[in-house]
Amino acid sequence: MSVVQSDWVKLTRNEFVNVNDLTVEAILGGQMTIMYIHHLLNKNEYHQVITAFTQDSDSNIALNRLMSVWNPLQGHNEQDMLAKISEHIVNGDIVGVYNNQVGMINSGAASFRSIQSSAKENVITGPHDAFVESAEINASLIRRRIRTPKLKGIKYNIGKDFPFYAYLFYVEGVAEEDVISEACTRMQNLHMREVLDGNEVAKQMDDTPFAVFPQWIGTERPDSVTQYLLNGKVAIITDNSPTVVVAPVNFLDFFAVIGDNYERWHFSRFIRFLRLFAFTLTLMTSAFYVAVTTYHYQFIPPTLLETMITSRLRVPFEPMMEALLMEGVIEILREAGARLPTKIAQTIGIVGGLVIGQAIVQAGLTGNVLIVAVASSALASFIIPNYTLETSMRALRFINIVLAGLMGYFGIVIFISLIITRLCHLRSLNKEYIDLSYFADFFFWSKEKRPRSVVQKSYFRRGGRS
Amino acid sequence: MNPPIKGYAFAILLFMIVRGIIFFQLPSLVTKEFGTNSWVMLYVYTAVVIGHMYLIYKGSKKHKNASIWTIIHTHFPKPIATILIVIPSLLFWVVSFNLANAYARVLQFTSDPSVNIRSISIIILVVVLFTAAHGLYTITKTSVLYYLFSFWIVFFELLQFKDIEFVRYTPFFLKNGHLTFNGILDILGAFLAYETIMFMAPYLEKNTKWITYAALSALVIGTYYSMYCFLAQGLLPVEQIEDVRFVVLRLYGATQINALEYITDLLFITFIFSAILSASVYTWSGLEGLKTLQTKDRHKENLLIAGIIMIALCYVPFNFDESKLLFSISNTILVCFIVIFTLLYFILPYKENKASSDTANCDSTSNQSGAAPAPASSSSSSSEGVTQL
Numbered sequence: 001m002s003v004v005q006s007d008w009v010k011l012t013r014n015e016f017v018n019v020n021d022l023t024v025e026a027i028l029g030g031q032m033t034i035m036y037i038h039h040l041l042n043k044n045e046y047h048q049v050i051t052a053f054t055q056d057s058d059s060n061i062a063l064n065r066l067m068s069v070w071n072p073l074q075g076h077n078e079q080d081m082l083a084k085i086s087e088h089i090v091n092g093d094i095v096g097v098y099n100n101q102v103g104m105i106n107s108g109a110a111s112f113r114s115i116q117s118s119a120k121e122n123v124i125t126g127p128h129d130a131f132v133e134s135a136e137i138n139a140s141l142i143r144r145r146i147r148t149p150k151l152k153g154i155k156y157n158i159g160k161d162f163p164f165y166a167y168l169f170y171v172e173g174v175a176e177e178d179v180i181s182e183a184c185t186r187m188q189n190l191h192m193r194e195v196l197d198g199n200e201v202a203k204q205m206d207d208t209p210f211a212v213f214p215q216w217i218g219t220e221r222p223d224s225v226t227q228y229l230l231n232g233k234v235a236i237i238t239d240n241s242p243t244v245v246v247a248p249v250n251f252l253d254f255f256a257v258i259g260d261n262y263e264r265w266h267f268s269r270f271i272r273f274l275r276l277f278a279f280t281l282t283l284m285t286s287a288f289y290v291a292v293t294t295y296h297y298q299f300i301p302p303t304l305l306e307t308m309i310t311s312r313l314r315v316p317f318e319p320m321m322e323a324l325l326m327e328g329v330i331e332i333l334r335e336a337g338a339r340l341p342t343k344i345a346q347t348i349g350i351v352g353g354l355v356i357g358q359a360i361v362q363a364g365l366t367g368n369v370l371i372v373a374v375a376s377s378a379l380a381s382f383i384i385p386n387y388t389l390e391t392s393m394r395a396l397r398f399i400n401i402v403l404a405g406l407m408g409y410f411g412i413v414i415f416i417s418l419i420i421t422r423l424c425h426l427r428s429l430n431k432e433y434i435d436l437s438y439f440a441d442f443f444f445w446s447k448e449k450r451p452r453s454v455v456q457k458s459y460f461r462r463g464g465r466s
Numbered sequence: 467m468n469p470p471i472k473g474y475a476f477a478i479l480l481f482m483i484v485r486g487i488i489f490f491q492l493p494s495l496v497t498k499e500f501g502t503n504s505w506v507m508l509y510v511y512t513a514v515v516i517g518h519m520y521l522i523y524k525g526s527k528k529h530k531n532a533s534i535w536t537i538i539h540t541h542f543p544k545p546i547a548t549i550l551i552v553i554p555s556l557l558f559w560v561v562s563f564n565l566a567n568a569y570a571r572v573l574q575f576t577s578d579p580s581v582n583i584r585s586i587s588i589i590i591l592v593v594v595l596f597t598a599a600h601g602l603y604t605i606t607k608t609s610v611l612y613y614l615f616s617f618w619i620v621f622f623e624l625l626q627f628k629d630i631e632f633v634r635y636t637p638f639f640l641k642n643g644h645l646t647f648n649g650i651l652d653i654l655g656a657f658l659a660y661e662t663i664m665f666m667a668p669y670l671e672k673n674t675k676w677i678t679y680a681a682l683s684a685l686v687i688g689t690y691y692s693m694y695c696f697l698a699q700g701l702l703p704v705e706q707i708e709d710v711r712f713v714v715l716r717l718y719g720a721t722q723i724n725a726l727e728y729i730t731d732l733l734f735i736t737f738i739f740s741a742i743l744s745a746s747v748y749t750w751s752g753l754e755g756l757k758t759l760q761t762k763d764r765h766k767e768n769l770l771i772a773g774i775i776m777i778a779l780c781y782v783p784f785n786f787d788e789s790k791l792l793f794s795i796s797n798t799i800l801v802c803f804i805v806i807f808t809l810l811y812f813i814l815p816y817k818e819n820k821a822s823s824d825t826a827n828c829d830s831t832s833n834q835s836g837a838a839p840a841p842a843s844s845s846s847s848s849s850e851g852v853t854q855l
Contacts, residue, residue: 417593
């Protein structure tokens with residue numbers, strides 16, 4: 001390197017012009033210049049790597065001690081060198097310049113949230129740790145569970161203008177080669193202008209980006225990801241995101257949670273069945289109400305019909321409008337509850353559920369029976385363990401209500417037909433989204449065999465028979 | 467690329483596409499033609515169908531699982547091949563329209579006289595086109611799910627067996643029937659759609675002896691039809707059955723489960739799955755025919771043509787009798803083509819290169835109908851997958 005020492009500092013200053021949190025500090029009596037962004041600096045680390053080395057000793061001895069632990073930086077040319085210096089500084093490292101030599105030391109980046117349990121994926125039994133907003137910590141949570149070099153993690157820079165990092169994880173020998181190569185190809189071709197969360201990456205990696213149904217499962221639980229990896233899936237950890245996305249997925253995977261494995265098999269399978277039932281309920285209840293009250297009175301036993309007619313006597317709207325109104329109110333309440341602090345959200349829930357619901361009925365804007373239908377439908381949607389799928393269901397429910405309002409049961413059946421055809425056609429990482437052979441594994445548990453998912457290489461849970 | 471279709475899925479697909487609209491009036495048709503205890507004749511039809519399936523199987527094996535479209539395209543000069551492919555393809559779309567139209571009419575009969583047959587037919591045909599556009603593999607998978615949704619209904623009917631009056635099963639077989647050629651063909655219409663095997667063969671698993679699954683499926687459908695016919699003839703007098711329009715629907719109404727009485731018509735609605743599947747397979751067969759004639763992939767254009775033809779037919783003001791006539795005529799022509807195609811299997815010699823190109827054809831279709839991976843945003847910059855964590 002031909003440039004003088006002061007040039008590196010000057011060049012760095014020029015690069016970081018108007019970056020006021022860049023600190024350029026001369027230490028050891030001006031023999032060495034260190035540069036770092038103080039907002040990213042971990043003060044304890046700073047003490048360990050700078051202060052502890054320089055205090056109470058001669059500056060030359062301190063300098064030698066410092067240089068012995070610092071990593072030298074080298075580049076092919078000035079531009080390359082400057083790029084490396086910048087990269088280390090923005091990553092929270094300390095870059096030091098001494099006598100035309102540049103070195104760096106990791107001082108720890110800004111602090112992260114500590115490992116806590118996941119707020120959106122609770123389990124009663126089983127591990128409670130959840131991912132945080134650091135890819136390194138998240139990777140370590142997985143590595144702690146799968147202690148083998150066969151757990152591969154490939155780092156990709158998926159940023160287009162600025163660096164954004166993501167890691168592709170898979171277990172060699174378990175995940176199928178075509179799945180791995182497809183995931184690698186897609187990651188290599190992925191260049192995004194902004195990556196703030198793992199779900200954004202998943203959307204870009206979808207086989208059918210405009211499909212209503214999610215094709216990657218996002219989870220915050222390391223034990224879930226571990227299980228998926230051990231079942232032959234690949235996982236993408238995105239830096240600064242607690243959401244790890246997994247593929248290829250089967251539609252039924254969205255109705256299974258890791259907690260099922262920790263329960264007794266009969267209960268967990270019952271709950272899975274209940275979730276599927278809730279899924280149907282979420283999509284169909286309000287639409288059925290609309291279809292029955294608009295077109296198909298003959299389907300209702302007389303006693304029930306009487307109740308329904310009585311409840312709708314004062315309602316001025318058509319059943320479709322009535323249902324859309326109530327579903328809209330429910331969605332507003334749900335969204336308000338999700339965005340507000342917990343205690344206020346609880347109040348909103350009570351006010352919305354009891355006061356507004358009762359008031360709407362008394363005002364004659366809707367009938368009691370519809371309140372029951374909409375409430376059941378909303379409640380059922382909460383049982384669906386995957387939030388992304390749940391939101392898809394909520395959107396589809398409105399379409400179903402409109403079809404039921406226009407065409408009755410016929411509209412509902414048409415809706416079901418379109419959904420089923422689309423689901424059968426969807427792929428997740430080139431693998432089938434609806435895999436018929438997976439049905440039995442979803443409902444039954446085997447002591448010996450792992451689920452026969454499409455990507456399963458080793459079928460047996462127990463050793464020696466693979 | 468889509469994997470080949472498995473045997474069990476193929477059997478279910480056949481069951482679902484064969485169990486069509488005629489099923490609702492089948493006991494009436496059979497009783498009218500063959501008279502007392504005529505349910506037994508449905509097994510004769512089943513035997514005929516299985517025999518024909520076997521012929522198709524043998525012919526298909528002779529041509530190394532080639533589709534009949536490919537065989538025609540390979541052996542005939544282009545003008546003749548075009549006629550032999552385009553006319554049946556158009557006929558298949560007419561059959562699709564017939565199925566949608568017939569379903570809409572039954573819906574009008576069961577649900578509400580104010581149902582607009584044209585609108586309902588168009589909606590069904592849009593769904594049919596949507597399903598057909600996804601290719602045979604998706605249609606097959608859809609059929610398995612539809613089957614799971616709708617097959618359980620049959621168990622309600624089993625409860626009715628204790629209500630039947632054995633007096634009605636006279637010791638006489640096949641008395642008081644009024645046998646006509648058209649009637650025989652109409653009953654055969656209830657078994658049609660299995661002939662689409664001639665176009666499906668390249669998509670089935672190569673090592674599967676698909677005739678076993680096809681025969682099994684035909685046997686189940688024969689038993690299924692016979693059961694409904696047997697029930698109808700046990701529950702109603704022979705003279706009355708002939709006059710009941712959709713006798714199978716009335717059987718649901720007579721069930722012992724009170725709750726079921728209310729949802730009879732709802733149960734009927736689930737049969738739309740079969741109508742959609744049958745029409746989808748016919749539409750897809752027609753599309754396959756056109757594809758054979760084309761050198762470039764014109765899937766969307768073909769789909770548009772099929773859509774225009776079928777929806778245009780919806781605007782022709784057919785009354786009930788004219789619809790029935792169209793149904794009957796198209797069925798008769800269809801049977802003629804089935805016979806011709808079956809003969810072609812055996813008359814035409816096997817040609818190697820075209821048959822193997824058919825396999826490639828199959829793959830390319832699978833690709834087209836399967837979900838291709840969406841390429842991520844294209845740029846040439848900085849992804850370097852190097853660092854191992």
